[in-house]
Amino acid sequence: MDVKAILLIGALPRDYGFDAQFAGGAPLAGLDVLGRSVALRTADRLLASGVSEVLIVGDTATLRAAERNIALLPLDERSLWRGCETAFSEYAQSGADVLLVQHIGPYLELDYDAVVQFHLDEGNRVTPVCDESGAALGVFAVSGSRRNDAAFLFRHQLAELRSPCRGYQFTGHVNPLESAADLRRLTVDAFAGRVQMAPAGREIKPGVWVGEGARVHNEARLLAPAFVGSFARVRASAVVTRFSTVEHHAHVDCGTVVQDANVLPYCYVGAGLDVQHAVVGSRRVAHLKRAVEVEITDPKLVGSIPQQAPLRAIASAASLASFLPAQVLRSLFPSPRREQPASLPAAVQAPSAALRSPAAREAAHEVHPQFHPNLMMARKYGND
Amino acid sequence: METIRPVVVKRMPDRINLREARTFLDEVQPFLHSDRPQLVFDLSQVRQMDAAGVDMLLHCMSEVMRRDGDLKLAAVSPQAATILELTRTDRLFEIYETSGDAVRSFTYFLPNALRRDDTMAFPPPRAARDGKEQGDDTVAA
Numbered sequence: 001m002d003v004k005a006i007l008l009i010g011a012l013p014r015d016y017g018f019d020a021q022f023a024g025g026a027p028l029a030g031l032d033v034l035g036r037s038v039a040l041r042t043a044d045r046l047l048a049s050g051v052s053e054v055l056i057v058g059d060t061a062t063l064r065a066a067e068r069n070i071a072l073l074p075l076d077e078r079s080l081w082r083g084c085e086t087a088f089s090e091y092a093q094s095g096a097d098v099l100l101v102q103h104i105g106p107y108l109e110l111d112y113d114a115v116v117q118f119h120l121d122e123g124n125r126v127t128p129v130c131d132e133s134g135a136a137l138g139v140f141a142v143s144g145s146r147r148n149d150a151a152f153l154f155r156h157q158l159a160e161l162r163s164p165c166r167g168y169q170f171t172g173h174v175n176p177l178e179s180a181a182d183l184r185r186l187t188v189d190a191f192a193g194r195v196q197m198a199p200a201g202r203e204i205k206p207g208v209w210v211g212e213g214a215r216v217h218n219e220a221r222l223l224a225p226a227f228v229g230s231f232a233r234v235r236a237s238a239v240v241t242r243f244s245t246v247e248h249h250a251h252v253d254c255g256t257v258v259q260d261a262n263v264l265p266y267c268y269v270g271a272g273l274d275v276q277h278a279v280v281g282s283r284r285v286a287h288l289k290r291a292v293e294v295e296i297t298d299p300k301l302v303g304s305i306p307q308q309a310p311l312r313a314i315a316s317a318a319s320l321a322s323f324l325p326a327q328v329l330r331s332l333f334p335s336p337r338r339e340q341p342a343s344l345p346a347a348v349q350a351p352s353a354a355l356r357s358p359a360a361r362e363a364a365h366e367v368h369p370q371f372h373p374n375l376m377m378a379r380k381y382g383n384d
Numbered sequence: 385m386e387t388i389r390p391v392v393v394k395r396m397p398d399r400i401n402l403r404e405a406r407t408f409l410d411e412v413q414p415f416l417h418s419d420r421p422q423l424v425f426d427l428s429q430v431r432q433m434d435a436a437g438v439d440m441l442l443h444c445m446s447e448v449m450r451r452d453g454d455l456k457l458a459a460v461s462p463q464a465a466t467i468l469e470l471t472r473t474d475r476l477f478e479i480y481e482t483s484g485d486a487v488r489s490f491t492y493f494l495p496n497a498l499r500r501d502d503t504m505a506f507p508p509p510r511a512a513r514d515g516k517e518q519g520d521d522t523v524a525a
Contacts, residue, residue: 274472285466292462297401298434301470 003116004091005046005100006084009039010059010077012103012157028177029104030062032247032265034190035200035211035229038107038177039063043070045196049112051100055087062265084154092144099150103138103158107175107186109196115141118168125149130167137170180262180279180286180293187262191225191243199227211248220252229265249305249312268303389419391487393458395426400437409440416444421453424486428459433467445476454478458486 010027029038036044040063043054053069058080060072075083084101091099098116102108110129119127119141126149129139138158142150152162173195175186190197191207201209207224213231216222220234223241228234229248238252242259246252250263253271262279263269269280279286282304286293296302306312392415397404415421423444430437441457448455456478460468468474480486 272472273470275470278466285470287462287466287469290462290466292466294463294466295432296434296467297432298436300435301467 001097001116002095003051003098003100003112004096005043005051005054005102005112006087006091007039007042007046007054007056008058008080008084008101008103008105008158009056009063010080012105026062027059028180028183029107030059031183032229033183033187033262034197034209034227034245035248036197037063038186039104040065040070041197042102042104042107043067045109046100046112051112052096053091055091057084057087081154081157085151088142088150088154089147092147092150096144099142099144101140101142101150101153101158105138105177107173107177107195108137108139108170109173110139110170111172115139115168119143122166124165125163126153126161126165128161128165128167129170131174132169132171134167136167137174139170141168180281181288181291184262184279184288187245188243191227201227201229235271249307251305266305266307268299268305270299270301270303273301389422391422391424391490393424393426393483393487395428396430398429398431400430400433400440402434402436405436405440409443412444416447416451418451418453420451421448421455422490423448423453423455424458424480424483425455426458426483427464428461430461430464433464435471438467438471438473442473442476454490456480456486456489458483 009029029042031037033041039056039060043056043065044067046054047067047069053071055071055073056063056065057073057075060074063072065072073083073087088099088101098119100112100115108129115127115129124141125143125146127141129137129141131137136158140153140158142153149162152160173189175182175189175195177183177186186195186197189195190199199209201211201214204210204222205224207226208222209227210216210222211228211230211232214228214233215231216228216234217236217238219236220238221241222228222234223239225243226240227245228240229246229250231249232246233251234240234246235252235254237255239257239259240246240252241257244258244261244263246258246263247265247267249266251268252258252263253269253273255272256269257274257276258269259276261275261277263275264279264281267280267282269275275285277287277289279288280302283296283299283302284293285296285302306315392412394408394412394415396408400408412423415423425441425444445455458480459482460479465474468477478486478489480489
């Protein structure tokens with residue numbers, strides 16, 4: 001039996017978190033969590049359960065799929081549902097018996113084999129997957145021969161079925177992935193092993209994973225559990241700890257502490273900052289404990305890194321070109337520094353500018369008037 | 385003789401970038417240069433703040449401390465609190481929930497502290513404690 005899948009990403013406004021511009025306009029399911037996005041992890045699960053081909057439709061700008069069986073079809077909001085209909089028709093014509101349609105959306109650890117089996121056993125045209133309360137989770141198994149039902153489903157944006165069918169009840173792990181807090185919770189669950197999301201990197205020490213090409217300074221500290229994505233950079237004296245992730249191409253500058261936080265891809269976190277209980281996006285910080293999202297316009301604090309490699313190279317060259325003249329000027333016109341005294345006792349004995357008196361007296365030459373200078377005193381301890 | 389010095393409450397604008405920080409600093413400059421200034425900055429309106437805003441706050445703090453005064457923050461909005469925490473400057477300021485609380489903290493700090501002496505179970509003075517341990521009633525009395 002040939003089973004194929006269509007995944008919809010960025011189909012609904014709530015897919016983008018509580019602010020559409022939080023992650024630079026990318027849907028939350030398209031953002032990396034421990035090195036791989038939820039959309040691609042769902043595609044991996046589908047392929048592992050025997051699905052022959054997966055098509056990801058919608059806002060796929062942030063996705064990088066290297067697998068042959070995963071195809072990306074970028075579509076905007078207007079052409080999304082029409083494109084899904086077309087994709088369904090093409091798959092049906094190519095001989096797919098059952099098509100799994102999933103909106104991501106929520107992160108589900110679904111047993112797709114069981115869903116397909118349930119669909120076949122029930123003889124449904126369309127089988128929705130529901131949670132314990134009966135609410136639809138955005139996953140449907142559709143028979144390849146039921147194009148009209150599929151078209152009805154897509155035209156109603158997965159909210160309505162053409163004919164009522166008994167749904168498959170799912171009782172496993174569900175993360176709605178509608179806000180930065182959900183993204184953070186998913187990360188913590190992945191670190192804790194509560195969900196089946198392995199970090200995409202090499203475990204350099206227990207609980208610390210580093211992706212390919214990541215640069216971690218010798219003086220930076222990665223305290224488990226922590227993850228640094230591919231081509232990310234953690235500079236000197238920075239600390240990444242407490243279930244924190246620095247995703248691919250992100251940059252944590254010197255001395256910054258990242259704890260209980262996600263640094264999203266292509267984000268720059270400035271030097272000497274304290275990022276905690278937060279998700280750092282593109283010039284935005286979502287503080288989870290205060291449930292507030294703050295726009296940060298100052299690139300010294302939180303900035304974004306160009307996604308295109310040539311632009312990143314140009315930006316690096318520009319920063320180097322501006323850094324060198326500044327260093328030359330600094331060497332030519334040094335800032336006034338306090339002169340260190342040649343000998344410390346002399347400096348201590350010198351009169352203080354504020355008190356107009358010596359800072360310390362010469363205790364050795366101080367003579368108490370009641371005692372003779374040659375008198376020695378001793379205290380008796382025990383038999384001594 | 386005791387002179388009552390005024391507490392100046394200043395509300396900060398909703399966006400504090402370099403330009404707004406300079407404008408705000410010009411406004412508070414006379415208060416900063418007074419003798420032992422007592423200032424409260426109300427941050428309830430602040431929605432955005434950049435490094436210049438944080439730098440301005442630190443500058444005000446240093447100026448006030450130089451003149452033996454104090455600067456306190458009040459009604460800090462969640463956005464401003466996030467920025468202050470991010471830049472590690474929240475630990476440098478006394479932060480109050482309302483401007484009224486901040487103003488009262490200047491005036492009623494000592495009476496509050498004394499009242500706390502009455503209510504809290506502090507240990508007795510050392511001399512009295514030693515005297516009681518030794519059974520010396522005269523010291524305790």
